Amino acid sequence: MDFFDLLFGGGEAIQSMFQLGFIPKEEDFREFSSVEYQQYNEKECDICGKMYTFNSDLPVSGNDIYAFSEKEKEFMLKGAEIIDNLCEKKTFISDDVKLRYVATLLPGVFSEGTKYACNEE
Numbered sequence: 001m002d003f004f005d006l007l008f009g010g011g012e013a014i015q016s017m018f019q020l021g022f023i024p025k026e027e028d029f030r031e032f033s034s035v036e037y038q039q040y041n042e043k044e045c046d047i048c049g050k051m052y053t054f055n056s057d058l059p060v061s062g063n064d065i066y067a068f069s070e071k072e073k074e075f076m077l078k079g080a081e082i083i084d085n086l087c088e089k090k091t092f093i094s095d096d097v098k099l100r101y102v103a104t105l106l107p108g109v110f111s112e113g114t115k116y117a118c119n120e121e
Contacts, residue, residue: 011110013079018103018114022058022095023080029073030055040067 017023032051052068083102092098103116111117
C-alpha cells in the first residue's frame, strides 16, 4: 500500500469506517428497494445508477439511513481491502479491535474525531 492508495483509493472510506465503527464487506450492502429509490429520488435529485444501503442487521442501521452509489460502495470495499492489507497475518476478535490497531498505523487524520483517535502528545 502506498500514499496514493489511501488518498485516491479508499481514504475517505477508511475515515467513514472509523466513524461507523465497523468494516463493511460485500454482503453487508443491499440494493435499494423500489420504495427506497422513490423516497431517495424525492429528497435528492436524479439517481444515476444503482443505489445501496446497509443490511438491517448491522450495528449501524439503527435510525440512521446510509445511501451509497455504486462507486461509493466500491470505495468502501477498497477501504476495507486496505485495512485488511494493513492487518495481514494478524487476527482480531472484532472490527472494533481491528480499527483500534489500524488507527495506530495511519496518520491521525483518518481517525480524528472518533473513538479510535490516537492521543498524540
